[in-house]
Amino acid sequence: MKDSLLADRARQTAQAVDHLFDQLFAVPQDPRRSLYEAMRHAAIGGGKRLRPLLVSATGDLFNVAQDSALRVGVAVECIHVYSLVHDDLPAMDNDDMRRGRPTVHRAFDEATAILAGDCLHDMAFEILVDEATHGDPFVRCELVKALALASGPAGMAGGQMMDLEAEKASFDLPTVTRLQQLKTGALIGFCVEAGAILGHVPHEGRTGLRGYARDIGLAFQIVDDLLDVEGDEALAGKALGKDAAAGKETFVSLLGVERAREQAHMLVDQAKAHLHGFGAQADLLRAIADYIVERDR
Amino acid sequence: MKDSLLADRARQTAQAVDHLFDQLFAVPQDPRRSLYEAMRHAAIGGGKRLRPLLVSATGDLFNVAQDSALRVGVAVECIHVYSLVHDDLPAMDNDDMRRGRPTVHRAFDEATAILAGDCLHDMAFEILVDEATHGDPFVRCELVKALALASGPAGMAGGQMMDLEAEKASFDLPTVTRLQQLKTGALIGFCVEAGAILGHVPHEGRTGLRGYARDIGLAFQIVDDLLDVEGDEALAGKALGKDAAAGKETFVSLLGVERAREQAHMLVDQAKAHLHGFGAQADLLRAIADYIVERDR
Numbered sequence: 001m002k003d004s005l006l007a008d009r010a011r012q013t014a015q016a017v018d019h020l021f022d023q024l025f026a027v028p029q030d031p032r033r034s035l036y037e038a039m040r041h042a043a044i045g046g047g048k049r050l051r052p053l054l055v056s057a058t059g060d061l062f063n064v065a066q067d068s069a070l071r072v073g074v075a076v077e078c079i080h081v082y083s084l085v086h087d088d089l090p091a092m093d094n095d096d097m098r099r100g101r102p103t104v105h106r107a108f109d110e111a112t113a114i115l116a117g118d119c120l121h122d123m124a125f126e127i128l129v130d131e132a133t134h135g136d137p138f139v140r141c142e143l144v145k146a147l148a149l150a151s152g153p154a155g156m157a158g159g160q161m162m163d164l165e166a167e168k169a170s171f172d173l174p175t176v177t178r179l180q181q182l183k184t185g186a187l188i189g190f191c192v193e194a195g196a197i198l199g200h201v202p203h204e205g206r207t208g209l210r211g212y213a214r215d216i217g218l219a220f221q222i223v224d225d226l227l228d229v230e231g232d233e234a235l236a237g238k239a240l241g242k243d244a245a246a247g248k249e250t251f252v253s254l255l256g257v258e259r260a261r262e263q264a265h266m267l268v269d270q271a272k273a274h275l276h277g278f279g280a281q282a283d284l285l286r287a288i289a290d291y292i293v294e295r296d297r
Numbered sequence: 298m299k300d301s302l303l304a305d306r307a308r309q310t311a312q313a314v315d316h317l318f319d320q321l322f323a324v325p326q327d328p329r330r331s332l333y334e335a336m337r338h339a340a341i342g343g344g345k346r347l348r349p350l351l352v353s354a355t356g357d358l359f360n361v362a363q364d365s366a367l368r369v370g371v372a373v374e375c376i377h378v379y380s381l382v383h384d385d386l387p388a389m390d391n392d393d394m395r396r397g398r399p400t401v402h403r404a405f406d407e408a409t410a411i412l413a414g415d416c417l418h419d420m421a422f423e424i425l426v427d428e429a430t431h432g433d434p435f436v437r438c439e440l441v442k443a444l445a446l447a448s449g450p451a452g453m454a455g456g457q458m459m460d461l462e463a464e465k466a467s468f469d470l471p472t473v474t475r476l477q478q479l480k481t482g483a484l485i486g487f488c489v490e491a492g493a494i495l496g497h498v499p500h501e502g503r504t505g506l507r508g509y510a511r512d513i514g515l516a517f518q519i520v521d522d523l524l525d526v527e528g529d530e531a532l533a534g535k536a537l538g539k540d541a542a543a544g545k546e547t548f549v550s551l552l553g554v555e556r557a558r559e560q561a562h563m564l565v566d567q568a569k570a571h572l573h574g575f576g577a578q579a580d581l582l583r584a585i586a587d588y589i590v591e592r593d594r
Contacts, residue, residue, distance in 0.1 A: 161328065
């Protein structure tokens with residue numbers, strides 16, 4: 001039953017995200033055409049939409065309007081997608097495939113990819129601060145501040161910088177953990193926090209949810225490292241085995257496959273324990289936690 | 298007297314901007330160090346700080362607190378600087394020098410430049426939405442929305458995309474005008490609008506100021522095109538003559554040097570005419586307009 005709850009909501013969310021992207025990125029008939037086409041190529045169709053699903057699932061706990069949660073989910077997906085577009089660039093990870101399609105700089109060119117990423121970055125904040133997202137300007141300000149922190153140098157982009165340095169240094173487990181808490185954890189943390197912000201939950205009421213987000217974020221990354229070693233490139237829709245080739249330390253290189261897998265399962269159990277205060281309305285968050293260790297892509 | 302008013306305020310603003318950047322970008326002693334150093338290299342020391350000065354000068358009309366205007370000015374300068382960092386990249390304009398120093402990707406590397414630009418982009422919104430910028434969350438939301446619009450695909454980045462296309466097509470005068478209204482005009486428009494937003498001036502009260510911003514924005518770009526042909530590289534601190542080399546149409550290629558210069562002067566007179574309803578408190582805005590056509594770098 002939990003599985004169909006997750007599958008249903010994941011499908012609904014993915015459809016709603018694509019629909020909103022389609023509306024937001026209407027292609028103008030002027031010389032900016034390929035910029036919008038590149039944004040559409042990057043954003044529409046594909047991806048697990050885990051982040052919008054997390055906003056929506058957390059919103060469920062506090063009776064947040066579906067449309068508010070969806071718009072915040074689309075904003076955070078803009079940030080996630082922009083980061084993928086820039087990370088795939090030749091000067092960064094130099095990837096040719098993403099979500100089973102050519103990366104933006106391969107389908108268009110590098111300059112268009114840089115600009116499309118920059119525009120998705122702006123769109124995130126434009127959506128978040130729009131009155132349609134939430135009427136209360138306090139709430140909108142809090143969302144913008146939390147997202148800017150989660151995506152900037154003290155969040156995702158800071159983690160990406162550490163990841164670049166990881167090729168030159170030999171990081172230990174605490175440093176790899178910190179790297180991943182920034183690189184993927186900060187944005188996942190924002191998603192859960194955003195559900196609480198939309199629900200007008202004060203800071204001190206978000207401790208359990210923060211613990212949940214921290215644990216699934218780390219579990220998510222450990223599984224990513226496992227899939228990078230053991231996964232199926234066709235399923236993943238992107239090149240794998242790149243960390244080992246680049247000589248980067250990962251959870252798997254530091255812990256070994258077995259202990260890494262155990263650690264991911266332990267974190268997911270711990271994440272669910274953080275939800276003990278919530279009843280059946282947190283079942284979707286529990287199902288997401290289980291999915292994170294069970295996924296094969 | 299106007300000249301010393303401009304010189305004094307420009308110097309004060311530049312110092313205050315550098316001081317705030319220095320505080321905001323404290324370098325952490327961890328693997329993100331070079332990311333922060335790259336942000337500092339790009340942002341601190343140098344630049345005309347025209348945009349912060351415009352926010353501050355417009356704020357003067359409505360008795361806006363200096364510190365609020367300064368923080369908004371620093372936010373818009375973050376956007377301006379991030380766009381320079383990305384525009385200078387090899388895949389874009391491929392520039393080696395900026396403000397008399399190596400560009401960020403030359404002083405560091407391309408990956409660091411991409412990330413430093415992305416981080417400056419986030420910092421703009423983080424500063425703008427911070428309660429220290431302005432207590433009223435309505436005002437902060439309006440600022441975030443206006444800046445996201447001015448910097449995204451319907452503003453600066455959209456203009457940059459048109460600029461890339463300009464190398465392939467042969468744009469006519471209305472298209473070059475539209476390109477420049479997006480590429481440089483939108484952000485200059487934001488600066489003036491922001492002064493009015495901070496002063497709680499309603500939309501309908503901003504018509505004259507919008508006209509002023511549109512006219513100085515266009516004049517600014519025409520003078521840039523003139524300097525690209527006639528300027529001094531040592532004074533400019535960057536390579537010149539690049540538009541002609543790239544075969545791009547500009548105001549100068551379309552109008553010729555003399556008519557372009559006349560047009561810039563006409564626009565500046567028109568910009569000042571938009572300020573007729575304001576008394577001596579608009580003298581700084583008038584001096585900025587004059588400076589825009591008189592500058593040699």
